[in-house]
Amino acid sequence: MKNFYWLVKREFWEHRGSFLWAPIITGGVMLVLTLMSIITAEVFRSRSGMHVNGIDFNAITAHMGADALNTVGSALDISILAPGILIGMVLFVVVFFYCLGSLYDDRRDRSILFWKSLPLSDRDTVLSKAFCATVLAPAIAIIASVVTGLLILILMALTASLHGANLWQMLWTLPHPFHVTAAMLSVIPLYVVWALPTVGWLMLCSAWARNKPFLWALIIPVGSGIVVTWFNLMGLFDLDNKWFWGNVVGRALFSVFPGGWIPGQFANEAGSKFGHAATDNHQIFAGMLDLSHNYAVIASPQFLIGAAAGVAMLAGAIWFRRWRDDS
Amino acid sequence: MSAVITASGLSKRYKSSLALDNVSFQIAPGRIVGLIGPNGAGKTTALKAILGLTDFTGELNVLGFDPRKQRDKLMGEVCFIADVAVLPRWIRVHEVVDFVANVHPRFDRKKCEAFLARTKLTPGQRVRQMSKGMIVQLHLALVMAIDAKLLILDEPTLGLDILYRKQFYQNLLEDYFDENKTIIVTTHQVEEVEHILTDLMFIRDGRIVLDADMDAIGERFIEVMVNADKADAARALKPIDERQVFGKSIFLFDGVERAQLEALGETRRPSVSDLFVATMKGTYT
Numbered sequence: 001m002k003n004f005y006w007l008v009k010r011e012f013w014e015h016r017g018s019f020l021w022a023p024i025i026t027g028g029v030m031l032v033l034t035l036m037s038i039i040t041a042e043v044f045r046s047r048s049g050m051h052v053n054g055i056d057f058n059a060i061t062a063h064m065g066a067d068a069l070n071t072v073g074s075a076l077d078i079s080i081l082a083p084g085i086l087i088g089m090v091l092f093v094v095v096f097f098y099c100l101g102s103l104y105d106d107r108r109d110r111s112i113l114f115w116k117s118l119p120l121s122d123r124d125t126v127l128s129k130a131f132c133a134t135v136l137a138p139a140i141a142i143i144a145s146v147v148t149g150l151l152i153l154i155l156m157a158l159t160a161s162l163h164g165a166n167l168w169q170m171l172w173t174l175p176h177p178f179h180v181t182a183a184m185l186s187v188i189p190l191y192v193v194w195a196l197p198t199v200g201w202l203m204l205c206s207a208w209a210r211n212k213p214f215l216w217a218l219i220i221p222v223g224s225g226i227v228v229t230w231f232n233l234m235g236l237f238d239l240d241n242k243w244f245w246g247n248v249v250g251r252a253l254f255s256v257f258p259g260g261w262i263p264g265q266f267a268n269e270a271g272s273k274f275g276h277a278a279t280d281n282h283q284i285f286a287g288m289l290d291l292s293h294n295y296a297v298i299a300s301p302q303f304l305i306g307a308a309a310g311v312a313m314l315a316g317a318i319w320f321r322r323w324r325d326d327s
Numbered sequence: 328m329s330a331v332i333t334a335s336g337l338s339k340r341y342k343s344s345l346a347l348d349n350v351s352f353q354i355a356p357g358r359i360v361g362l363i364g365p366n367g368a369g370k371t372t373a374l375k376a377i378l379g380l381t382d383f384t385g386e387l388n389v390l391g392f393d394p395r396k397q398r399d400k401l402m403g404e405v406c407f408i409a410d411v412a413v414l415p416r417w418i419r420v421h422e423v424v425d426f427v428a429n430v431h432p433r434f435d436r437k438k439c440e441a442f443l444a445r446t447k448l449t450p451g452q453r454v455r456q457m458s459k460g461m462i463v464q465l466h467l468a469l470v471m472a473i474d475a476k477l478l479i480l481d482e483p484t485l486g487l488d489i490l491y492r493k494q495f496y497q498n499l500l501e502d503y504f505d506e507n508k509t510i511i512v513t514t515h516q517v518e519e520v521e522h523i524l525t526d527l528m529f530i531r532d533g534r535i536v537l538d539a540d541m542d543a544i545g546e547r548f549i550e551v552m553v554n555a556d557k558a559d560a561a562r563a564l565k566p567i568d569e570r571q572v573f574g575k576s577i578f579l580f581d582g583v584e585r586a587q588l589e590a591l592g593e594t595r596r597p598s599v600s601d602l603f604v605a606t607m608k609g610t611y612t
Binding site for chain 2: 013
């Protein structure tokens with residue numbers, strides 16, 4: 001356990017820039033942009049001579065129906081989620097390239113000879129790297145998203161209160177901000193398992209490739225997708241190529257994208273119980289934030305088979321890490 | 328005491344060549360063994376096999392472990408420095424000391440810090456900011472603070488200037504080596520290690536061509552400086568090497584009676600590098 005802790009710490013030292021600073025800087029940029037747009041809005045408003053003074057928010061909320069209140073709540077949710085989406089994209093890039101380099105870079109610069117001179121097993125080394133990709137980096141990214149989202153909300157509330165509107169009450173009385181935060185944190189375990197096929201595939205390439213792991217990681221799934229599509233076009237056998245691209249190529253390369261299971265879920269539901277209701281914004285938001293709804297994906301075959309494939313590929317990565325002899 | 332390393336019938340084939348060809352040897356504790364051979368002779372492969380970094384066929388026992396199956400346990404007892412530039416370039420001095428201190432049960436942090444205090448290294452310095460000489464100082468400080476039974480050095484001083492090279496071996500002898508430790512070293516700078524070696528192993532084309540301790544080598548190989556008039560008599564005794572210096576011939580003999588040679592001229596113990604050159608004749612042709 002102690003070894004594992006230090007192995008993770010070692011990864012964090014090496015990748016502090018991408019694990020810690022990338023999400024913080026992205027969040028900071030979002031904050032600055034928000035601030036700039038607020039200032040712009042204020043400047044334009046004062047130039048045009050419009051004054052919106054003394055809006056009594058309590059009076060408004062009192063007159064709002066449940067529906068309207070819900071809409072405001074969703075708007076607040078979006079402002080918390082928005083940084084999450086951008087930081088999520090950054091996280092995707094970070095985790096993707098981290099996995100690709102994780103078992104390759106030290107072979108290239110031969111520092112693997114130093115790591116292998118320590119009494120650490122190859123299994124622990126590989127697992128510590130997988131842990132960083134699936135738990136450590138996403139957790140930091142989510143915390144950064146939540147903090148940025150809350151800061152943006154506070155900024156908006158401050159601006160509103162400058163104009164006499166009291167959004168504070170809205171912030172603390174509606175359950176939304178906490179609900180969103182809790183929902184984002186609660187999907188980490190789901191993310192870990194969902195990301196396994198991509199993490200496993202990239203780390204397998206990283207441990208196996210003698211050079212250019214990026215190219216191999218891309219060429220093999222994309223190439224096989226093209227072959228399947230071609231066979232399909234030729235009508236040689238009937239393998240659903242859409243299914244192949246989505247469930248094999250897509251899962252091998254893009255599962256580290258946070259919330260990757262959500263589109264599939266809605267596609268399923270659109271066809272079944274919700275009908276077109278699922279296209280309704282409220283429903284989508286409610287679904288994204290609903291714990292049981294998110295966790296429903298666990299039961300789906302693509303989730304379970306993907307996880308099993310990911311674990312198998314990680315085992316392959318451990319084997320290659322042990323026996324690849326080219327340094 | 329039982330042997331530190333016992334190898335029998337060790338073979339390793341790479342795609343096109345045989346890197347180790349049915350090699351057998353034993354290394355006893357408390358020895359400093361020089362493993363010396365031309366480029367591509369199989370030195371590094373042999374060391375990798377001992378360290379569990381490569382697969383091979385045959386039997387190999389290192390400190391009671393099978394390096395193929397128990398590499399991580401073995402590494403608790405073995406240290407190695409594989410040439411100079413293998414410390415990760417991003418790591419800082421205090422980070423690497425912290426890391427090794429926490430994952431290596433035999434690491435003595437105080438000892439390491441004492442070694443580091445003798446160098447110009449600072450805790451916040453990254454490996455990428457160091458010269459080659461400084462990197463090897465850091466690596467040596469880490470390794471010397473580990474109470475390991477076996478230390479393996481693969482070209483540890485490659486590319487260092489002479490000050491660092493001298494200091495490296497001096498530190499190793501004065502502050503590290505004792506009768507419970509064993510050191511295996513490969514190097515091309517034979518002159519620098521020959522006075523510290525207790526045993527010599529020559530390897531050529533994947534085979535051990537000489538495996539003896541230094542005393543035995545002094546008995547077996549004798550160099551004689553012969554005047555021109557006795558040169559033919561010397562040649563009759565089948566020397567393994569002959570060279571000319573200042574009008575005299577220097578002959579190297581393998582296993583010829585010392586008394587017989589003393590009659591020909593002044594005898595002395597050959598240097599390891601002369602012995603090496605004579606043994607490896609024709610390797611590259």
